[in-house]
């Protein structure tokens with residue numbers, strides 16, 4: 356397709372009957388529209404406070420196809436700027452991370468500051484070579500400051516940004532999906548926050564469409580069969596299987612918001628403690644103590660445990676074992692750059708952090724024994740859908756069609772059993788809403804925009 | 812800094828012996844004789860692969876992730892290397908089924924430090940090039956540096972430590988299912 360009309364788009368996804376056209380995984384015009392309609396309006400994960408702990412620290416991030424600079428200024432504000440010089444577009448910051456008083460462009464030397472002691476608006480142009488002689492007083496330094504992202508929010512260490520000034524607050528966007536994200540970000544003993552990033556972000560390229568990754572993490576228990584080789588060799592922290600025994604998880608989908616998770620309902624009865632790191636007494640003792648603390652700290656408050664999920668559109672996470680954040684940056688219709696961050700309790704003893712790191716790295720990321728197979732699946736699903744004939748044939752998302760029922764304790768959510776593609780149907784319904792226009796009053800239902808804690 | 816008393820000629824023999832060891836090792840990997848490769852690893856091996864970052868040239872020490880502190884591409888011991896090899900042998904590890912074709916090349920081998928003692932250990936550095944061809948048109952080229960420590964035992968040389976420094980910032984391959 357050269358261009359794509361709303362009518363075309365509505366034909367491509369039939370979420371009610373569980374079919375989706377392969378075009379949306381291949382087509383360039385659809386991809387460009389995704390960048391314009393989804394990635395420039397959605398809340399996107401751009402980093403973690405741990406990546407920019409000190410004033411003037413920066414981290415080069417992305418929002419869709421746009422490179423951005425995430426930085427903390429001298430006043431402590433966390434800011435996000437388009438990483439492209441306002442003069443002629445040069446990528447202003449070509450480092451992955453660092454510390455800088457000002458960002459100076461290598462091309463013609465324009466420089467920009469975030470320090471409010473020097474400028475009124477962070478990102479303002481402060482240095483221009485040949486300013487007097489060349490521009491006189493005709494160059495408006497404010498007008499040519501860095502393009503700044505209007506909405507930036509920090510949530511339990513994670514940093515989110517949104518280009519649309521009219522967008523709803525992040526917590527409304529998140530809705531009750533928050534409980535599941537909390538389980539990844541909170542301390543294992545139930546204290547809010549309390550996790551940190553294990554230094555370093557894994558970044559790697561995969562020739563697949565970004566939605567394959569997002570929909571997989573949104574709740575695809577069905578694909579577990581492709582990981583049988585890992586189950587067989589016992590990489591789990593307890594030395595058996597792929598991970599330690601878990602209670603069955605349910606596909607829980609947030610119908611109006613597009614998020615999906617495989618997890619438990621917000622129950623109050625924790626399963627019995629199961630020895631997790633039996634091979635290491637110190638690590639084992641830590642998890643046992645933390646388990647007791649969690650039960651004591653949270654008491655009868657609703658709480659969730661195991662989960663893996665996607666927050667629409669492209670932020671995915673594992674929150675138990677391993678405990679990671681996976682961002683799927685779209686590069687082209689058929690390529691992504693995956694970014695993986697690993698989380699651990701900030702105040703855990705070093706041996707606990709080491710055991711977690713080793714386990715995470717042999718499970719996740721490109722060197723992960725589990726994820727290596729996912730990359731194979733996503734790559735060849737993309738490649739073998741690109742042909743003229745293949746494109747005529749829809750994908751099937753009919754698993755557990757019609758089995759969704761309300762998820763107790765969660766607003767606007769449904770659960771549909773363990774093996775279900777309801778979350779994928781929800782994801783693609785949400786995708787269509789964004790792609791076919793609609794303003795925020797249409798996109799954000801009132802029922803999910805209440806403070807999450809009032810729900811129970 | 813040398814702690815050995817070898818003559819130049821003895822050192823040359825040692826160099827040759829170690830180059831031979833590294834070539835045999837590469838051959839075993841390319842021939843997918845992974846069980847035989849495992850035999851060449853010391854039981855206490857540390858096998859790790861840091862990630863490289865783009866940082867200002869004045870902050871050179873930040874250029875790679877830290878050992879035993881940061882996330883890396885890989886951080887393995889004998890137990891998990893053995894598990895990886897068992898996974899390859901299941902026949903249902905889809906990332907390597909059907910198998911990829913690899914060619915490992917090792918060059919610029921240098922002996923950095925020879926520590927005589929029981930056992931004798933030798934720190935070496937080299938360059939590697941690993942080509943992986945998969946299915947029809949998937950081709951990955953991994954190029955970088957290796958720092959290996961070899962240990963002399965009654966049964967021959969064993970690999971006691973390997974640090975793999977890949978010359979990529981964003982990994983350009985979809986996964987790492989081969990050994991370096």
Ligand code: FES
Nearest residue numbers: 440442443460463
């Ligand atoms: S492009 Fe940045 S100063 Fe010209």
Ligand SMILES: [Fe+2]
Nearest residue numbers: 578582725729
């Ligand atoms: Fe998977």
